[in-house]
Amino acid sequence: MNLLQAIILRDLRIAYRQGSSAMLGVGFFALVVTMVPLGVGPERDVLLRIAPGILWIGAALSSLISLDRLFHADAEDGSLDLLLSLPLPLELVVLAKTIAHWISSILPLILISPFLAMMLGLPADAIGGLAIALLIGSPAFSLLGAIGAALTINTRRGGLLLTILVLPLYIPTLIFGVQSVGAGPGAGTDAITANLMLLTAITLISAVLSAWSAAAALRINAN
Amino acid sequence: MSAFLSMGGYGAYVWPAYFAAALVLGLLTVWSLRKLKAEARQLERLESQLARHGERRPRPPATSQSAN
Amino acid sequence: MWKYANPRLFLDLAEKLLPWFAGLTVLLFAVGLYISLIGSPPDYQQGDSVRIMYVHVPAAWMALFCYVFMASASVVGLVWRHALADLAAKSTAPIGACFTFLALFSGSFWGKPMWGDWWVWDARVTSVLILFFLYLGYIALWETIEDHARAARAAAVLAIVGVIMVPIIKFSVDWWETLHQPASVLRFDGPTIHASLLWPLFTMALAFTFFFFTVLLIRMRTEIIQQRIRALRLAAIEE
Secondary structure, three states: OHHHHHHHHHHHHHHHHHOHHHHHHHHHHHHHHHHHHHHHOOOHHHHHHHHHHHHHHHHHHHHHHHHOHHHHHHHHHOHHHHHHOOOOOHHHHHHHHHHHHHHHHHHHHHHHHHHHHHHOOOOHHHHHHHHHHHHHHHHHHHHHHHHHHHHOOOOOOHHHHHHHHHHHHHHHHHHHHHHOOOOOOOOOHHHHHHHHHHHHHHHHHHHHHHHHHHHHHHHHHHO | OHHHHHHHHOHHHHHHHHHHHHHHHHHHHHHHHHHHHHHHHHHHHHHHHHHHHHHHOOOOOOOOOOOO | OOHHHOHHHHHHHHHHHHHHHHHHHHHHHHHHHHHHHOOOOOEOOOEHHHHHHHHHHHHHHHHHHHHHHHHHHHHHHHHHOOOOHHHHHHHHHHHHHHHHHHHHHHHHHHHHHHHOOOOOOOHHHHHHHHHHHHHHHHHHHHHHOOOHHHHHHHHHHHHHHHHHHHHHHHHHHHHHHHHOOOOOOOOOOOOOOOHHHHHHHHHHHHHHHHHHHHHHHHHHHHHHHHHHHHHHHHHHHHO
16 A cells, blocks of 8 residues: 555656646646637527536546656656566556546646636536536546556657547546536436436446556556 | 439439448558558568578578567 | 467468458449349338448448457457467458448438438447547557557557447447437438348448458458568568
8 A cells, every 4th residue: 555655646746846737737728618718609608508518628638638748757767667566566556647647637627627617607506516527537537548648658649649549538438527517408416416427437447447458558568 | 224323313322422432442452452462572572682692691590589 | 260370371271262252252242232223122211312321331330340350359469369360450450440431421421311411410420430530549559659569469458448448438429319319310220121121231241241351361461471571671680
């Protein structure tokens, strides 16, 4: 357990020292959300209708920004080989690094999402629903993103390829996440609960899938 | 014949679909065959190059190290 | 299957099979096209536009079949280290991508007279589009990683992740569609397909299948040759 904590803390410390990761993601998120009314028009009912979608898509895209650095730095300075030789299953190491990524890159997004949601006209209870949905669903972004990050270490244009590989995998989280927010059609509490449960299921499946495949990809790319 | 071409009025939709299928699958086949021939030629050239190279000077004894 | 992990034996087998597969493909397409375009009646509801179905449905079936085939080959290559399984997976991807594209294209041309739109965001169309992106990503990964052995294993992992996610994605897109049901819905199959429509459908499906195996054999031969070229070049450098 200590080893896992150490890995998480180390990644958090690196992210904090670099600073850019969280701020870049937040900035990108805010920019994307800002561009939508500029592109689509400021009518309240239009924005309200598409707000959950914009926020979830913005979060998805923002999480992609920091993903290619998930294993990149370790691959460069050789600490990847160290991680592989730890007396800890690589799958758990992957989960630990993913947790650190989520805390440092995605949690900030969730923290500013209420402000952005308000700017798009979401009512207060929907904002609460959005925050909960993001908390439950966004770990899937980190987890599935880790798969892409592990597969594309050491490749040129790895970041772009990562995006293409990972975005289709984000789709279930996107769909259930948007429908959990309760501003769209079918927005009764039963529907919201159903969507939240499906969202949880997706995140859990992502955790298992990511642990196995990202670890496998790391072993493949580490030689 | 014109009934055949017009396909009950839907000709503008049926024929592009079939032609697209023929085109895509045809191009795929042609491309695959051309790549096969090109690579086969490459291999021949390489093999004859190495054979000639081996004739000109005696090959050193093969090392036990094999390329993985 | 294990006997044919040896490239030499596989090449011999491929050489014997190829003319048969190619011949069957041509024959099946000839028969299939005749039945599809001439030898079958128009649908009582959709008229002659139903003939697009004889290209569209087999293409969609093959798109999915190829992905599952690719993932299965990936498992065999990753878990059992069958030397040619990776090559089979790699060879399948462009063929599957072509089928997927054809399914979308022909579906679009079927949708316009039927639904009035060139594109409709319904569950099936959207799922096939996502499948197309999955194929492209898989091909891109092979192209991007330079070392062949590494690319093979990474692509195998990707294919397996993909095949696990595909039902989940399909389910979520179906779920999404039911919430956004358009006012008028014209389903692709309509009422049960009449028997006279099944013959052209199955013949074309069989033709597509044999086409797949024919091109697969061609591409695998190419892959094996490329493998030999790489080995020779490596040996030449080491001299």
